[in-house]
Amino acid sequence: MCGESAQMQSRRNTLIACLAGVATALLIVGVVSGTFIRHVVQIVPVAVALVAVRERRAWGSHAALPIFAWWLFMMVLVWLYLAGVPMFFDGDFTLTEIALTGLIALFSVLGLFACMRAESATSAQNRLWRLPVSALSNSP
Numbered sequence: 001m002c003g004e005s006a007q008m009q010s011r012r013n014t015l016i017a018c019l020a021g022v023a024t025a026l027l028i029v030g031v032v033s034g035t036f037i038r039h040v041v042q043i044v045p046v047a048v049a050l051v052a053v054r055e056r057r058a059w060g061s062h063a064a065l066p067i068f069a070w071w072l073f074m075m076v077l078v079w080l081y082l083a084g085v086p087m088f089f090d091g092d093f094t095l096t097e098i099a100l101t102g103l104i105a106l107f108s109v110l111g112l113f114a115c116m117r118a119e120s121a122t123s124a125q126n127r128l129w130r131l132p133v134s135a136l137s138n139s140p
Contacts, residue, residue: 015114022068023047076105
C-alpha cells in the first residue's frame with residue numbers, strides 16, 4: 001500500500017466489494033435457478049477483473065467498467081421483461097431471483113461510479129471501449 005492514497009484505496013476497495021457482490025449474487029441466482037455451472041462461466045470475467053483490481057493492476061478498473069455496464073444492462077432487460085415488455089428471452093423468475101437483480105444492479109451502479117472516479121488520463125467513454133477493442137485487435 002506504499003504510495004497509495006487513502007482515496008485511491010477507498011475506490012479500489014469499492015471496486016473489489018462491487019465485483020465480489022456481482023459475482024456472489026450471480027452464483028446465488030445459479031443455485032436458485034438450477035443453472036449454477038452457467039453462472040460460474042458468467043462470472044469468469046468478473047473474477048479476472050476482481051483479481052486485477054485486488055493486485056493493483058493498472059487495467060483493473062478499465063476491465064471492471066464494461067462488466068458493470070453489461071450487468072446493469074442485463075438487469076434492466078430483466079425488469080423490462082417482468083414489466084411486460086416483449087424480450088428475446090422468456091421464463092419465470094422467483095422472488096429471490098428478482099431481489100438479486102436489484103442487488104446486482106446496485107453493485108453495478110456503485111461499481112460504475114467507482115470506475116469513473118478512478119484516477120486515469122483516459123475518459124470514461126474510452127475506458128468502456130478499450131477492453132473489447134483491444135481484445136479484437138489481439139485476435140489471431
